[in-house]
Amino acid sequence: MNYLAHIFLSGDNRKIQIGNFVGDAVKGHAYKKFSPDFRKGILLHRAIDDYTDHHPLVREAIELSRGEFGRYAGVMTDIFFDYFLATGFRRYTGKSLRRFAFGFYASLIVNYRYLPERFKGFLWHFILTNRLVKYASLAGIRRSLEIMVEYKNLGVDPDKAIGFLAANRVQLQGIFERFFPDVQEMSRVKLNENMIIN
DSSP: OOHHHHHHTTTTOHHHHHHHHTGGGOOGGGGGGSOHHHHHHHHHHHHHHHHHHTOHHHHHHHHHHHHHHGGGHHHHHHHHHHHHHHHTHHHHHSSOHHHHHHHHHHHHHHTGGGSOHHHHHHHHHHHHTTHHHHTTSHHHHHHHHHHHHHHHOOOOOHHHHHHHHHHTHHHHHHHHHHHHHHHHHHHHHHHHSOOOOO
């Protein structure tokens, strides 16, 4: 799952949302330097990634994408899934994507001092370009891919990726719609557990 899904699956606690958002940047036991809610979000991020990596529907989507994207098929599946979540955000979540995104951006600014340095570097660009809302359009997805190609050395042609998404949308979205309730339930259970945060 990509940024939008990770944030949404964190529930309504802003610090858990932020912990989940920055989860990739916090390695090993480094999560212990954060406060309890941030820790919970970081650990939830890891749980979501592990669950997603082993889910048969996600593997099905990755196999569908592998011929076009090779070792980047998993990354592309994450991005495609965020696109489907964004385009149907109110239907899947009962919430307005714009309101959800702007509330999250505000919480990032309020908690800026707690963010890992890696995230501080691109935070303002992320907010000012309204990345979360832009996931709901093909142009926004293309721009996100262009940024990843430039700054993360993603070996994918953005135009070919958009073409692949358009050509395989029905099948990929069908997979997403069957998968998303599963990861929602897993996340809900994890949030209600006493996750180990010490």
